Structure formats: structure tokens, C-alpha cells
Amino acid sequence: MIEPTEAHVTTVAQEEGPPAALETRPRRWVSVLAWLTVTPFAIWAVLRLIPADVHFRWVQLVGFTPYVALLSVVAPIVALVSRRWKALAASLLVTAVLAACTLPRTTVTDVDDGGPSLRILSSNLMIGAAPPPALVDLVRRLRPDVLTLQELTPEAAEGLDEAGLGQLLPYKVVRSKPGTGGSGIYARYPLTPGQAIDIGGFGQARATLAAPDGRPVEIVSVHPCAPRYQDRYQCWADGLAALPSPSGSRHVLAGDFNATLDHARVRRLLDEGYSDAADVTGDGLSTTWPYQPWHFNGFGIPPVTLDHVLVSSGVTVRAFSVQVVPATDHRAVFAELGLTAR
Structure with missing residues (x-):
């Protein structure tokens, strides 16, 4: 070797x-x-x-x-x-x-068919741009008992009256404003105006509804500031913090929260006792904004869930859906609720 x-x-x-x-x-x-x-x-x-x-x-x-x-x-x-x-x-x-x-959010929980029905429709009109006849047609088709509107301008409120909304929902509490800060509540049943939540120029209309079961339900048309810029952050936070506690009387908060269920301030509302209608029916990932092109620093924004119907105890959820309203960047949200004793 x-x-x-x-x-x-x-x-x-x-x-x-x-x-x-x-x-x-x-x-x-x-x-x-x-x-x-x-x-x-x-x-x-x-x-x-x-x-x-x-x-x-x-x-x-x-x-x-x-x-x-x-x-x-x-x-x-x-x-x-x-x-x-x-x-x-x-x-x-x-x-x-x-x-x-x-x-x-994709699983169904606690859908209840008991008690009188209360239908809620909510829509952000994008500074009054949504055509009043189209919205009235949607009301005629869905037959809501309560309609909450955000970004309700005086011109839009007048257009809705002319389109015949008052024949379908004869009671109203309107806080219309030029720009994005107006809101309103229209109803099939009598409304008693409440103290509006007015923070940073965003007026969140508030009213007590004489519900069909003879007991009151407090309604808020929710629309805090959009936290698009840093100087609007505190306005947004304060607007959500000012929403009523679910304790006491029955409450329905419906509108453009400018927040999703992932925001801590909305989670806090749920922890206090509110339920999100879409979450209850397994539709919690149904997106509502933007449905017109939006960009941030050159990037397109994928749609998220900013519009909600939150209910307190004494109000149950039966169904939820997202509806198209033309000429606005938001989808409307519609919920069929049930009224029970607290």
C-alpha cells in the first residue's frame, strides 16, 4: 500500500x-x-x-x-x-x-328569533353624494324601522324629504351639516331627541325610540372623526369614548365607526357589554370601506370593516347584511334585531 x-x-x-x-x-x-x-x-x-x-x-x-x-x-x-x-x-x-x-368573526353565535323585530339600516352618504332616490328605494325594499345616516348635508336631507323618505319613516332627528360632520336618525316609530355627541365638528345624532314592545331603545348614529391625520386622532378617540355605556336602557349604536373590531376602543365597547351584529351572525369580515379607489402613499387601500351595528343586552341579533348604495365609498349595513327584556 x-x-x-x-x-x-x-x-x-x-x-x-x-x-x-x-x-x-x-x-x-x-x-x-x-x-x-x-x-x-x-x-x-x-x-x-x-x-x-x-x-x-x-x-x-x-x-x-x-x-x-x-x-x-x-x-x-x-x-x-x-x-x-x-x-x-x-x-x-x-x-x-x-x-x-x-x-x-366567521362563526355564528347567539342568533335569537325571540321578541318583536327591529330593523336597522345605516349608511354613510359621502358628504351627501349618495342619490336620495336610490337610498329611498333601498329603504322601501328592506323596510327598516330605523335609518341612521352619516355625512348628512342639508342638501341631502332636503333631497331625502323630496324623494319621499318621510312617507316611509315619518319620525326624524336630523343634525345635518355641510361637509362630513352631519348625521341623522329616521324612524317608523316616534323619536325623542337626545343630546348629540358633538366632538371635533362631528355630530353623532342621538334619540330615544318608542319601540314596538312599548319600551325605549336609545339610538346613536355613530360617526367619530376619521383618524386620517395625527391632529384628528384625539378627536376620533374622544368620539368613540363618548358613546353611551350599554348599561341601563337598551342601546343600538349604528354607523361609520371609522374603526374595526381590531381597534382597542371598539374592543372596549364589546368588553363593556355590546355585541357586534355582523360578528354574531358570522359576517364579521364583511368589508364596508373603501368602495371607491383610495390610496395612501401611492398604495391602494384594501377594504376593511368600518361600519357596524352594536347592540346592548335586551337587543338580540337575527340577521345582518351589507348593502350597496351608489356614489358613496361606504357600503350600508343592515341588521334585523329582536327586542327582549334586559
């Missing part, structure tokens, strides 16, 4: 050394890629669980949580393919948290 010479050994070492070194580097980059993929979703999940709106920019972003939850499945796929087991475990936990925040 011929023993290898020193030169031969050296040559073999030189040939075998570099591949081992090069093999370590890709492994390191694969690990970095796996963790870089999961980290943004982990940060989002942590912020979503905090019971507060932590920053103005977060208020603008958190409404897109359902989309982020869907995209988060990329992280465990990357970790699995790269065989990074710790990253896989972390990414599965993050995806589970985000799924737990969103998927319950």
Missing part, C-alpha cells in the same frame, strides 16, 4: 476545507431568513393583543389585521421548508394568535 505523501495530504485538506466553510454560510442565512419572516407578524400580534391603541400610526394599520393574519401563514411555510424548527414553532404560535383574533 502506498502511503500518502505530505504534499498529497495538504492537497486533500485544501480541497476538502472550503466546501465545509461555504456550507455553514448558507445555513446561517437560511436561519436569518426564517426569523426575518416571522418577526413582523410577531410584532403585529403583540401590538394587537395590547388593550390600547398604542400609536397614531397603529390606529391606521390595525384594521388590516385580517389580511395580516392570512399572510402570516407564509412564515411557518418558510420555516418548514428551511427546517428551522424553533422558527416554525414561533411562527405557528403567531399565526394561531392572529387567527384567534379574526376567525371567530
Whole structure:
């Protein structure tokens, strides 16, 4: 047997050394890629669980949580393919948290057929741009007992009267204003005007309805400021904080909340005892805005769920749907409710 010479050994070492070194580097980059993929979703999940709106920019972003939850499945796929087991475990936990925040909105809970019916329709008119005849036709078709309107201008209120809304819903409490701050409540049953919630120029009309079961229901046409700019953030927060507590009499809050169920201030309303009609019927991911092109820093905004019907105890949910109103960037929301004793 011929023993290898020193030169031969050296040559073999030189040939075998570099591949081992090069093999370590890709492994390191694969690990970095796996963790870089999961980290943004982990940060989002942590912020979503905090019971507060932590920053103005977060208020603008958190409404897109359902989309982020869907995209988060990329992280465990990357970790699995790269065989990074710790990253896989972390990414599965993050995806589970985000799924737990969103998927319950697709399941039906506590739909009740008891008690007299109360139908609610709510629509943001986009500074009065929605054609009054189209809205009146929708009222005629759906036969709501209560209609709440946002961005109700004096011209729009006059147009609705001329289109015959008063023949269908003869009672009204109207706080129309030029621009985006007006609102109103129209009803089939008598209304007693309440103190409007007027913050930052946004007037949220408020009234007590003489319901068909003989007991009152407080109605609010919800529309706080849109937190589009930082100087409107506090107005938005105060407008939501001023909404009535669900304790005491029965309440229905219907309108454009400029917030989704992922915003901490709306979650606080649910924690206090309100129920979201869409959430109850499994339609909680039905989007309502924008339905005209909207862009932010050059990027198109995917639709989110800003419009809601919230009900207190003593009011149950039977059905929910999203309706098209022409010439406005919002979809209307319609809920059939049931009235029970508290």
C-alpha cells in the first residue's frame, strides 16, 4: 500500500476545507431568513393583543389585521421548508394568535328569533353624494324601522324629504351639516331627541325610540372623526369614548365607526357589554370601506370593516347584511334585531 505523501495530504485538506466553510454560510442565512419572516407578524400580534391603541400610526394599520393574519401563514411555510424548527414553532404560535383574533368573526353565535323585530339600516352618504332616490328605494325594499345616516348635508336631507323618505319613516332627528360632520336618525316609530355627541365638528345624532314592545331603545348614529391625520386622532378617540355605556336602557349604536373590531376602543365597547351584529351572525369580515379607489402613499387601500351595528343586552341579533348604495365609498349595513327584556 502506498502511503500518502505530505504534499498529497495538504492537497486533500485544501480541497476538502472550503466546501465545509461555504456550507455553514448558507445555513446561517437560511436561519436569518426564517426569523426575518416571522418577526413582523410577531410584532403585529403583540401590538394587537395590547388593550390600547398604542400609536397614531397603529390606529391606521390595525384594521388590516385580517389580511395580516392570512399572510402570516407564509412564515411557518418558510420555516418548514428551511427546517428551522424553533422558527416554525414561533411562527405557528403567531399565526394561531392572529387567527384567534379574526376567525371567530366567521362563526355564528347567539342568533335569537325571540321578541318583536327591529330593523336597522345605516349608511354613510359621502358628504351627501349618495342619490336620495336610490337610498329611498333601498329603504322601501328592506323596510327598516330605523335609518341612521352619516355625512348628512342639508342638501341631502332636503333631497331625502323630496324623494319621499318621510312617507316611509315619518319620525326624524336630523343634525345635518355641510361637509362630513352631519348625521341623522329616521324612524317608523316616534323619536325623542337626545343630546348629540358633538366632538371635533362631528355630530353623532342621538334619540330615544318608542319601540314596538312599548319600551325605549336609545339610538346613536355613530360617526367619530376619521383618524386620517395625527391632529384628528384625539378627536376620533374622544368620539368613540363618548358613546353611551350599554348599561341601563337598551342601546343600538349604528354607523361609520371609522374603526374595526381590531381597534382597542371598539374592543372596549364589546368588553363593556355590546355585541357586534355582523360578528354574531358570522359576517364579521364583511368589508364596508373603501368602495371607491383610495390610496395612501401611492398604495391602494384594501377594504376593511368600518361600519357596524352594536347592540346592548335586551337587543338580540337575527340577521345582518351589507348593502350597496351608489356614489358613496361606504357600503350600508343592515341588521334585523329582536327586542327582549334586559
